Amino acid sequence: MPSQMSESEAAPPPAYNLSSTDRPVPPGSEPDVPPTYTPPTQFTIGSATTNEPLVKIVEIKGHLTLLHAFAELKNQIESKEVALSNVPKDKERKWAWFVALAVERFDIWCRNLTASDASKNTNVVIPPVDVLMVWHSYMLNPRWYAEDCMRINECKTLKKLEGHFTRLLEDPSSSILSEPPSKPRIEFWRSRTALSFDPLDDLHTWSKEIRCPKCQSAIEVAFLNGSGTGYLQQKFSAACTKYNCDVGEITKEKLALRKLAKDLAAKLSADPALHLAGTLFTASSLDAVKGNNIKRSVCDSAKTRSPDPALTAAVNGSPQYQELMCLAIMNRATYSLATLRAQMGYATQHRLIGRLMNAYNDDKPYSVELVGAVLRQGSFVGKMYDLGWTRPGFFDSQSDEMALQHALARYHAFLDLMSSSPASFFVPTLDIDLVWHTHQLLPAKYNLDCTEYLKRFIDHDDKVEGLRLSGAFDITCRAWKERFHVQYTHCGCPIPGDTIGQRLSRIVGVYSSPSAPPSHLMPFDRPDLLSATHPSDHNAVRFVAATERAHKITTQRYENLARKKQKEQEKAAKKAAKLDVESAKTRRYSNASSSSTTNGEKSKHEEADYDAYHNHDGRLNRSSSSRNTSHDMAFLVPVPIFFGTGLAFGAGAGLGCVGTGGFVSPVGGCSNCGSAGGCGGGTFSTGGTACGGSGGSCGAGGGCGGGGCGGGGCGGG
Template sequence: MQPYSNKPKLLPIGPAFTAPLVSIPHIKAHLSLLHAFGRLKKLVERSESHEVVVPPTAAGYRWAWFELWCKWSFDKLYDIEEFLKYHLPPIDVFMVWHSHSLNPAWYQEDVKRVSTLGFLENVSRLVEMHFEDIVSCLLSGPSDTRISEWTNATQLPFDPIESTQVLITRMIICPNCRKDLVVPLSNEFGTGYLQPNFSARCSNSASGLQCPEINKARLAARKLAKDLSTNGWCDNMEDYQKYIAGTLYTQTDPYDFKKARYIKDMILDSAKFRQPNGARYSLPLLDQPNRKSSHEKSRQSQEKWELSILRRVEFSTDLMHRAMRKHMPMTYDENDEKLLSRIMGAYADDKPWSIDLVAAVLRQGSFIKRMKDLGWTEASFLEAVEGEHVLKHSVLRYHAFLDLLYGSPDSFFVPTLDIDLVWHTHQLMASKYRRDCMQFLNRFLDHNDQVAKSRLSSAFKETCQAWKRRFNTSYTNSEPRAASNRLPSRRPERELKEEGRDTALDYEAFQATADILVLTRQLGLCGTGECMSGACAGGPCGT
């Protein structure tokens, strides 16, 4: 049988039927990309111990390269040829984008809310249409043109190891006087920007301005004050900057402008956040935006307002948190404390995005290792007919997982590794993922890879029970063994065995019916793999 000899029939998700939402070529490209990420990690580890002296904070450098890519690209719209030839960044930068994408609620909001990140929506569309070409280009040697474009734009070497020797400082802005300051990323005192005890002094402090000591919390306070005070002129409220981080996304609408406007309007009622003259600023209604005016006038007004907020709250995010808590619309959202925590969590430093991308990259490392341990990132798996059967099986189970979520919208379900792989691949196509979620689930499904193990354990048991009730088959192997005790690189489909029964999917039989309930009984699709054990989950609150 030739894989994909015929188009598959439609798969059910709730009452709807759809062709597979994720293609096998996309999944294979994703696995190849994960393999490359794993090789990069080994290269960095080898360099740290032998060849090159890499700073101890090297893991944190990648976000800085990603930030440079964003600054370089924010006003560009690419076609695929231009992107591959000129603007595809080094693989370590793409790895940061990959980790950002796998936090889809934050990614979708950041792309819409932060102007310098808006170009990433175009990148996501290119990934949706040309993922295999992009991965192929990333895995091949970079062209001279691509290297020179990157080097000229960022003033950094294309090679990630070499870059750690060059990128040793960062520009920050003093929250008080707005002076540009250059600070080290690391130093012998442990007070560099990438180090836990970061602190710096503004050079204007010696001139009598008495600028307070600069640390991450005060940089975060300025970031929040800027978002609160940026209420410039626009043609429509959907372009109205800035909404507060964490308020635009809701489960039923990833771009809930009405809610975001309402929350910000209530917060601005606090005396701490009023205009420099003490007047309360009321946001215009969604259907009655202010029209564009002088940009320079708006910028000067915003800067004065920003500074007045910072001085009222003494450059403290704690005082900002207290003021916001008093004026949040506490009857608007039943999870008010959770919403406020989500907002404040997005203001931990001065970076434009709302999550810790360094931590996100490190968390993805554990998933990559597990894929490697299964042998799924190896060419021997990706090129084998049996490997394709396994991936088709995984696609089928992912759709069943979505069907389960449709029928239990208030439940908290945990994916197995094979389901999570397909889920991750789906999320990389951000616009399509958003459309598919709203069309088939009537809500946006977030992906949370920071769930406590205690909660995962109980949720996984509930998932197994719900799966058994829904599909009359086991969710996982009845007695799974440690992956390290097997040799999956040659025969990775062994991961998908129930006692005495091979469960690699007979795709021709799958084509004969789209009824998952019948299919699982007839083919013995036992439920594959292992619990994510701390990796990610799907649930009612986007968790």
Template sequence: MSHPTSSPDVYLRRPHIESAPSSSASLQSLSKQEKYRIGSRTVPQSLVNTEHVKAHLGLLAAFKELRQRVETCPDDYLPDIAQFLDGSQRWAWFHRWVKYVKRTELATWVTEEAPPLDVLMMWHAYMLNPTWYAEDCDRIAVLGTLRLLNSYFMPAVILMGDLTLYEPCEERTLTWFEQTDTPFDPLASMSCLLHRATRCPGCGRLNDVPFLNEDGSGYLQRSFRYMCICGLSITKTALAMDKFADDLVANHRSNPRQPSVYLAGTLHTRTNPRDWSRAGEIKNRLAFHDSLRAVSKMLRTEWKHSIKEKFGYSISNLPQMLVLSRTMNAYTDDRPFSVDLVAAVLRQGTFIDAMDSLGWLTPGYFDDNQNAVLLTHALARYHAFLDLLSSASSPFFVPTLDIDIVWHTHQLKGDEYTKESKEFVGWYVDHDDRVEEIYLANGLDETCHAWQERFGMPYMHCGCPLPDEKMSSKLHQITRRLGSSKIRTRATHASEHDAVRARRNHPAYFTDPHEARALELRRRRERDGRRVLEGKMDEELYRRGQMHISTYLMPLPGAQVGPGPSEQWAAPCVVTFPGAFGTTGVGACIAGVNHYV
């Protein structure tokens, strides 16, 4: 599908330049940006500011340092049962959540209520699943406080300063311990993470279930199983069945405007945060299905028990045709969240490592004008990406890393993000970091073509500069490589890219591209090998490509083609919306625009 090329002054007002300006001149020109256009709407100012992006990068740096501390800490920090874990296994086991925060004035909250860094890490990962996060905060009473604190996240991070050096006041460490029975310091808490109170789906007894066992049957281990004194073997599928049955039997007829009585993943749609009609229709269909229907005059507790017994206390025994795959993704254990937060944190590690490899997590990196240009370009390109989403022409749209960090920062505005995406893009732009790699790879090519058609310039070019090259060298290389902005280029190194899902019925969605993609990647590597032998390509750049490390030239819609682009690896996430394609996932994030199904 062809798109009208956006007006040159839509994204950047930049004077025509015959030769390459200095980075400070580029930054000064870019900083004069007055407005953006997304679809038919004009945005009077940037939806995200550079100070928030910098603070977000500082937060990611603190997360990375925390992970390194956990993975390399001495064994005496750990309970005996956890000392056999290697670094990555320790990180997967290490997590806490907060139930005892309350809303106060921001400065007071930072001093008296701000949670430890590992809890901020969980909250951060939760907010990067914006549709699930919004619906969960609406449906689940215990999470209601999080919604009230949405506007606090980034301001609090800024106010706390360098989180790698942050120290809470003594009063805060004491109140945290009183509330949670764990120390405020994340590493000190590790020796306390021994058991979890888990209710038996059969008799309702509360059991102290170990997190780890030598035989691998602990709550946080793959083969979790605990035998209750009632004789029921408690498993994750049994806990998930209990959670599902509890939501199913909740009375939605007497109070149809109460979010908590509906099933996860049915209330929040791409255009309506509370689609009562749809949620009620899905619940009625299930509640009155022959296999789930209650017997006449049966109490709700009896109804719930009969459902669990009928399906052998295992949610995996439910017929797949009964429930939407998105809904079933929310029922994997007994935890209230519809997102596996531990898995989400682990996936974020890939993105954080990519940012660190680019040098973006280095303190003071963007104090230099040459590097500051990168963030300013990223802001402009993010708004152009939202404009592309509003056009909805491809099965996937794949953001690059520079766009992705701004997108993630925008999501940390909570309700404000969902409101702005609906207002300017036309639907709630969700984020999913579980999209299959091959669909992201093909979606990158589609994004390049759609971007070229809409804005009349390339989405990116692969330059593969070395990480220790000076910025001036990188800009010179990019300028030399650009050539004509009218050339329709095909992307390379797409395996770690984010994507945005558009139309589910697009033919590309049904085509298995693995073989074709493998052949294409092999052809490109052979081509680059010949270029090295001919002296036309640096051998080190070729080696970097073999490691699947790539950086990209990021031209700006409406800007003079030339110096000042941002260079990124491809991002690992996807933009989507509820019901777009069930269990999306590859890279880190994806955006979708088809109708809810």
């Protein structure tokens, strides 16, 4: 895992610090309403300064409105009795089945869009919520989505309709998602798909047509059947109906094989449509060259071993040549995707080919496995819903909207952190991830902003192994504190206040005194009071060990990590104790010398007790003073995020963090903030350990970043 931070000193942090007019707030006198300050309108990212925020508050609110519609749809499907055989009864499996249907509907809609649809009225063109949900998840895989919009004709048309999606974000109060669809909207949908607007209206007629990977004969397959071999079931299997076709059993693997072989057989060209997926829009321009070399090698090998003279006679680049070459490649690989991967040179180019193979998992043109993408996003959607953030009117008041202003400022700081260390892997918290997602839903702008301010495209990786997230989140916390002089997350007892605005104002008031520890943020020694701003974990995919040996290896890695974190905590405790002794000496010296000052002057040591711009010895802290320009440090304090009882997405009762698929017991401790109540323990619905087992601590084998509540990271590449 790239985790170097040596470059952080090369680029100075932006001016996200305490303004010169701020003064410390005595403990217990924090305001009950947010202070009357103006949110920053410009942000420093690396060596550049934005003219305005990269994301608008109204767009974040519009995104939350979308998430609310998605969450309500999930609740509706899970509670609905579907009177059809073979439909799963279990809530999670039923939702996964419905998402698979939504992807099929999205595919039909996307394939039948026309360029002229971009100019139609948004209230007419917007598809049903289930299809909108798939499009939303597709865009949250920004590198794949951008590349597909270059390579795939259907996606080129879809990209032209992005303006309609943007208009949804810009109008959070729109009734288009909450009210029954208009007649023109239903008619437009039917004209493009020949399907009912409500996805549950015509389930009994649902099947689809696939093509035989070998002879391309049409085959009608059911989505579900009693034997579990339907198209949407794990054991999908079909047979070609053509009497002389010897393709054998048709599976998803063979359908994916056909898709890959066809792309390999395409003519070598600079045309984006003829590139292999995963080689065109990457961090390195060499990937396109390597992709063409792979195509050339595979085609030459298949052609040499093909007994078909028609392939030799066909004109390279013609449809006939591509079809014959596609068949030759599949024959050469004995209709095995794993064999073809090896023939492509996986042993020597595993990074490129491993990424490339991720784009070939079924017969659809898209490079993202959309069912999995929607399900992974479901964790994040559920958290926003459980927090109440998606509720209509939740951020209507000025004080509550300030929480979004904080999230926006923290997102810009997160981008700056990435610019300071391009090789590092940083993990966003939920509030930052919300703004990051919103930015990605503006694909063209996101691409331009990344290029201008970070000099590279920032991908949003939603399939990161949990152990990697564990270390990455710990690194993010330390890098954030070092760069911005404020904690990255908030862990501790619930802050007083009925609204998020009131709670936030409490934190802001305390953080106005950066040199003193925020007294009311120091948590009580009661696990039941655990509340936290947690890292965003919807992207974490935990891998279950396939063998006992693999399990032992994984366990050993976690134990090693836990020991490492324990040593770090002990070292930090010793350092803190030493600083306390030195601080006490400084205060005694300050008290002794204060009587010698005249005309009400304060000694420089007395100033040091609360002045962010001086060290304890009275010397000017240049790293802080040089960055004091336009932004209050208060806007970088963590947003208070609490999960209460009665959560709609099944987190469990009590206070704590929500793990993917199960409740995480509030036990252990937090190495990031010193919270006595951590977030270790708990189990997933699959039976795997959620946060490194009970008693885990934050960053020590369990808890925030400790193998459990990890987050969607950013590789920067």
